Amino acid sequence: MSPRQNTSIYLATAIAGILLSLWQIAGVEQINHDAVYYLLAIEGDSSAIRQIGNWLFYSRLIDWTTALTGLAPEQAAWTVNILLDSLTVLAFLRLVEELGGTRRTLVWAALAVLSLPYFNDNRAEIIRDHGYWAFSLAAMIFYLRLFRRFAWKDALGWNLGMFIALLFRVEALVFLVLMPLGLLAAGPGGLWKAARTLIPVAIAGLVFSLGLLFSSGMQNRLVDSLANAGALLQVFTESIPRKAALLRRGVVPQFSQGMAETTLYLGVIWSIVKDLISSMSWLYFAILLLRRWFPAPALPHDYRRILWIYTPLTIVVLFIHGAQHFIMVSRYTLALALVLLPVAVFSLDELHRKYREENRSGPVLAALMLGMLVLAADSLHSSSTPKAYILQAAEWARTNIPDRARIVTDYHPERVSWYSNRNSGKQLVFQRFRPGKTRLVDFDYAFVRSGGKMEDSKLYRILSRRGMKPVARIEPERGRGVLIYRLKPPHISQPASATTP
Helix, strand or coil: CCHHHHHHHHHHHHHHHHHHHHHHHHCCCCCCHHHHHHHHHHCCCHHHHHHCCCCCHHHHHHHHHHHHHCCCHHHHHHHHHHHHHHHHHHHHHHHHHHCCCCHHHHHHHHHHHHCCHHHHHHHHCCCCHHHHHHHHHHHHHHHHHHHHCCCHHHHHHHHHHHHHHHHHCCCHHHHHHHHHHHHHHHCCCHHHHHHHHHHHHHHHHHHHHHHHHHCCCCCCHHHHHHHCHHHHHHHHHHHHHHHHHHHHHHCCCCCCHHHHHHHHHHHHHHHHHHHHHHHHCHHHHHHHHCCCCCCCCCCCHHHHHHHHHHHHHHHHHHHHHHHHHCCCCHHHHHHHHHHHHHHHHHHHHHHHHHHHHHCCCCHHHHHHHHHHHHHHHHHCCCCCCCCHHHHHHHHHHHHHCCCCCEEEECCCHHHHHHHHHCCCCCCCEEEECCCCCCCHHHCCEEEEEECCCHHHCHHHHHHHHCCCCCCEEEEEECCEEEEEEECCCCCCCCCCCCCCC
């Protein structure tokens, strides 16, 4: 393949990816939940910094972009995301090319990575995972080269890629330390490769340890993770058995303790598989499973060995996270999905090659292309559900609530707070209602979620028992919205409400 042909494919794919990002961003009505923490962290908000574990590189990257371009924080964040997502797409093409892909293979690779609905849905999400996906995938290119033949530039490229990925997500530390050990499976000289690849990690670890030794009060997510590493055993010896006992007592009393624990573990495994299918898409995951019918003989055997190293390691990391928090979302599995996706790409390319050489029609290939069109159409449809009442509740707060008032709420305090205070000149304090811990006498107003089963809201039940009536109802979405209560008498200087109780 000529360099010019390579460039045209890369350029067309990058442009298509940017257009997809702009399309998704254009449909955003409210920024996502986590975005508020990253943007408030730029302003030095202590609670937001604490919420993101003092892991501030992504926020600082947005802040630097704001200073450089003059854009508002949201626009700066989307600009950063566009650049990172473009790097992800281009790194994926480069990985496929490094695996020996032809021009036709690269075309299939471009179509596959651009048609991932979950990846495209997240283009407008302000989350640090964008950087983790981009740099962990770029690092995999250098790892593949190391697996074949050691070179210092590739060792440095691998380490640099994973070090930068670590600035976005601390999980990268596990791969940074353990993936070089996978080079032991690279054949003769594997031990030598692994040892030299780990040298930058050892140097960085020494510098970091010295920094901890001579600094006071150094606290962030990485330090916490390292300090709590020994506590992981308690997850399986204390936390899981305790949850299993609660499961037996409240749901399945006929289960033994062992059966209850096994059920929880199977639930974690299922959540990983389910989210991997979501991030990889049903079509490409099916091709991955049906390898007998969709072979990929052109996929190099060394990459297959790498997958047998990277995949179990990723699953272990995800399993520990799931057992700790019982929270799994597809963005945690997307890095694995992108590394597995070349298998589907080479399978599609092989199927295409057979039909061309045999000069016959390809019903299976046509069906697969139709499936890719369905995925592409799904990628143009934003899966996020707009919550109009967030903006309307924020507008009501800006108009009717005096500066520095305290509001307790049981739903979306971060986003309502962001839009209430942005460009308003006010500093309204929103806090989430915590049953048994929150004292209503400390607050001036209450924002209560409405719609569905209102009796499920503990805050609503407390206010109803006290005979309180809302001073405003914001319900633009068929009964779903916010009820606003005044908990303290208004000050004389408070503006009159523009809303009828």
